[in-house]
Amino acid sequence: MSIFDILLRIVLAFTAVITFVTLNALFLVWLERKVSAVIQNRMGPTEVGPFGLLQTFADALKLLGKEMITPKSVDQYVFLLAPIIAFLPAPLLIAAIPIAEGVGVSDLNVGALYLLAISNIALLGILMAGWSSNNKYSLLGALRAVAQNISYEIPMLLAVLAVVLMAGSLKLSEIVKAQETIPYILLQPVAFLIYFICSIAESNRTPFDLPEAESELVAGYHTEFTGMRFALFFLAEYTQVFVLAAIVTLFFLGGWNGPLLHPIVWFMLKTYLVVFVVMWLRWTYPRLRSDQLMNFNWRVLLPLAIVNLLVSTVLFRGTVG
Amino acid sequence: MSESLQSTSHEEAGADTDHIPPIVQFLPLQKALDLARANSLWPLTFGIACCAIEMMAASASRYDADRFGAGVFRNSPRQADLMIVAGTVNLKMAPIIKRLYDQMPSPKWVIALGSCAICGGPFDQDDNYAVLQGVEKIVPVDIFVPGCPPRPEALLHAILELQERIKSGSTNATRA
Amino acid sequence: MPLEPEAVEPVAEQKAVYPELIERLRKAGATEVSSLDYSKSGMDVDAQVTPQSLCAVASILKHGHFSLETLVGVDRQPEFEVLYLFKADNEGPRVKLRAKTDRETATLPTLTNVYGGADWYEREVFDMFGVNFIDHPHLRPLLLPHFTKFHPLRKDFHGAPIVIPEDTVEIPELDVQAATKLGQSTGLRSDFFLNMGPQHPSTHGVLRILLHVEGETILGGRCHLGYSHRGTEKLAEKKQYVQFLPYTDRMDYLSPLNYNWGFARLLETATGIESTPRAEVLRVIMCELSRIASHLVWLGTYLLDLGAITPFLYCFEDRERILTIFERATGQRMTTSYIVAGGVRNDVYSTFSLEISELMRDMRKRLVEYDKLVIGNEIFLMRTDKVGIISPELAIEYGVSGPCLRGSGVDYDARRDEPYCELYKELEWKVPFETGGDCLSRSRVRMAELEQSVNLVEQALLKLEDGPVRSKVPKIFKVPAGEYYSVTEGPRGIIGWYLIADGSQIPYRLKVRVPSFANLQTVEQLMPGTRVADVVSILGSLDVIIPEIDR
Ligand code: SF4
Secondary structure (H helix, E strand, O other), rough: OOOOHHHHHHHHHHHHHHHHHHHHHHHHHHHHHHHHHOOOOOOOOOOHHHHHOOOHHOOOOOOOOOOOOOOOOHHHHHHHHHHHHOOHHHHHHOOOOOEEEOOOOOOOOOHHHHHHHOOHHHHHHHHHHHHHOOHHHHHHHHHHHHHHHHHHHHHHHHHHHHHHHHHHOHHHHHHHHHHHOOOHHHHHHHHHHHHHHHHHHOOOOOOOOHHHOOOHHHOOOHOOOHHHHHHHHOOOOOHHHHHHHHHHHHHHHOOOOOHHHHHHHHHHHHHHHHHHHHHHOOOOOOOOOOOHHHHHHHHHHHHHHHHHHHHHHOOOOHHHH | OOOOOOOOOOOOOOOHHHOOOOOOOOOOHHHHHHHHHOOOOOOOOOOOOOOHHHHHHHHHOOOOOHHOOOHHHOHHHHOOEEEEOEEEEEEOOHHHHHHHHHOOOOOOEEEEEEHHHHHHHHHOOOOOOOOEEEHHHHOOOOEEEEEOOOOOOHHHHHHHHHHHHHHHHHHHHHHH | OOOHHHHHOOOOOOOOHHHHHHHHHHHHEEEEEEEEEEEHHHHOOEEEEEOOHHHHHHHHHHHOOOOOEEEEEEOOEEEEEEEEEEOOOOOOOOEEEEEEOOOOOEEEEEEOOOOOOHHHHHHHHHHHHHHHHHHHHOOOOOOOOOOOOOOOOOOOOOOOOOOOOOOOOOOOOOHHHHHHHHHHHHHOOOEEEEEEEHHHHOOOOEEEEEHOOOOOOOEEEEOOOOOOOOOHHHOOOOOOOOHHHHHHHOOOOOHHHHHHHHHHHHHHHHOOOOOHHHHHHHHEEEEEEEEHHHHHHHHHHHHHHHOOOOOHHHHHHHHHHHHHHHHHHHHHOOOOOOOOOEEOOOOOOOOOOHHHHHHHHHHHHHHHHHHHHHOOOOHHHHHHHHOOOOOHHHHHHHHHOOOOHHHHOOOOOOHHOOOOHHHHHHOOOOHHHOOOOOOHHHHHHHHHHHHHHHHHHHHHHHHOOOOOOEOOOOOOOOOOOOEEEEEEEEEEEEEEEEEEEEOOOEEEEEEEOOOHHHHOOOHHOOOOEHHHHHHHHHHHHHHHOHHHHHH
């Protein structure tokens, strides 16, 4: 391959990923508003474009055209950098997700590890946002986010480990291949639950949306951000939801495996179904308190995850090995 | 941390950029922006008195302001485009409204909902010592909605009216 | 309340009603103790106290488990008088203490050492009349901005220009000290102040709370009121009785009808006008509907505070249906001005009963749903159980009323315990109460009340018979000189009206005792030791309406 080819590939991949991230987020926001509307006996956006589909485009364009305020008392550089760092993992994650056999920007041989590692960069962005804003609500929001994410990371890793153990590989396509006959949700229901709960907590969605708890912390860590900077947080959040759903699909729902339909269709169907469930939860449940959140993690999820890992080691690895 | 007592932020840095006219005019772009702005009016969650309940009703199921893209209530003024002053503004509240308005990024709009916000309503009488005679004294108002309280439909009408005005570029707000 | 109506009416002189109490008050230093006719003035015992004996007399009442209902400041020209209104539990009397001070010195001893709940009331009197309360822990303006120099309810005050000084958002140093004081005992170091409100999503209007926090744990906090103070009580001294009615709607806009009724009852007590039987039934129906509507808003917004968004929309949907009925019956969705002295303003429309009974049928189904989905939700239970416990003693000391009081295990409901509407005695219903005193108990009480209100409405509908809806009321409405107090039960608790009339068409002084005021005052006691998220939960469970508090 010539340098030119490589460059072209990079540019193409980059464009594709960014486009996907943006369009996907816009679609998800629209979907969220529609889902909430259906749940709440409302119509949701209807006036802008067919079914209000253009609503989120209008929102995005508006945010682009907004004045960008940098309050006097913020920590300038950190403040400017925070949204970018929070957004950074979004394209990086999307790039590593295979959508079907051989379709995707890159299928790393340590894919599972990569996804889990990269998704935590966003946390740094959140922390920077909270710290630099010089606003106590932001600070509290950021602190909550950090505490929550770091604690939920552990059971989440243990849950993933159980899956990796069964598949015998960290490569995402291998994990999917291992599920050709039975998706892991049936073999590893506990791991699935733990992973699902943790990943909701990681992406700060209800009932774990403490970092941006609207009724307590005004808008949480992004209270002081305007216009595009705020939009970056928004993009990051929705991409994270997508990634969360994609990982659930890859690890537990058998990825793109499925009869009749094209693998890509299967993958997307499953992913958006998971996204829908996440949204459904958001519009149904109240929010936990920070200490309860921690208790739930350390007292329930973590022991459960460890037990699950041990049991699956004995059951599956024990017989095979 | 304990020295600074104010959690809301201080004076705005970007406020004075408002007055500089754009050097190059991009008309089509401007049009597109206006269209987007008109269709995406995020109100600030901010109710003061009775009228606020009708504002809540306007965003609830029966009236559903979200249909027009005006249902995303933002709690932080930094992310809001529209301030709906819903209720009686008094001496103690007025500086806070001013500050909230300053904290919103331009272009921004104000709707004065109800007779209190328009002129002090039933409370501006002899011996009045507390109620401001209209929020217009402190922030520029684009649409006045009469009523005590105005019905939710009236608020929806005001939003639609504001959308029209934004599209035609005839509001108080300076376009950034 | 205490006196059986049959026993009261024939006896003109009431000297021998509470002899021991009167004796004890006398011993403690009260001068001129007399008993009053409850049915005429709404008070049982009236005692004049000197500044020196005030605390001693109040202690007697404290030992008798009286709760402090409100303080009424009056400018008697030239001297000032402060009236302390006390209420015993269901069986006991209402007692009024009067303390005088002259215009120049304008000082009285503070009652805060005896009744913690006197705190805000005294600050309000300080605001409005400039009466200093010696040894009050933090006497500073409550409702007025700290930069104002006038005392609006003095009779020689005639309005002030509305000028907003530059930078006024600064929190006065005094407040910081006050907030800090509560937390000092813990000796924690990494503390800071968090300012909630006035523009904050869960302060329900424009309340401001200055929190002193350490991480997320709250060391102490102070409420700042007055962001929607509108000077209603001053206005009342300028308006004819009839003209004042619309202002009663605007105090508590979630249950305007209950306020209408309270005001109408005050005028009826004072003038002796009676309402008609049909009007009484209509009042009950409308007020219970209004209670349902109000509790629905509470349910919706409370869950909003706890992070669940959807229930809010369902509650509002149900509420819209009630508002539609209000609109058809009264002409307005919220500011109804419907219940007037002598009955109701106009008769209802023809399909009124039909529509309501249909609505009540649906409501019953919805209530079951709410109960299962919301109150039974695990996360909801975690957020409310054992959070913000108001003990019965605290509740009584602070004069808490309504569902908050009943959530603390005190079984008092003015609808049952005050003889203000015969119909409530005839209908079959019960007063729900819980003993936990936490947010969950208060929520449960409200949910049970919703059900009871549906009950009441359904039964009352059957009692609706034809007839006039308003009795003869003189064209020129005057109230004979005297002092009157009347109490009704609103969705948030006791709505009390204290009227000093001078025989003209205009009140001399009209004081409203609003339930949220006392309920909110407990929050400063409940906060220390909880977390930031709990404050939201506690505030929501108290169901306060800020414009009602600020007036
Ligand atoms: S206009 Fe009327 S309804 Fe609105 S806040 Fe003022 S008094 Fe209340």
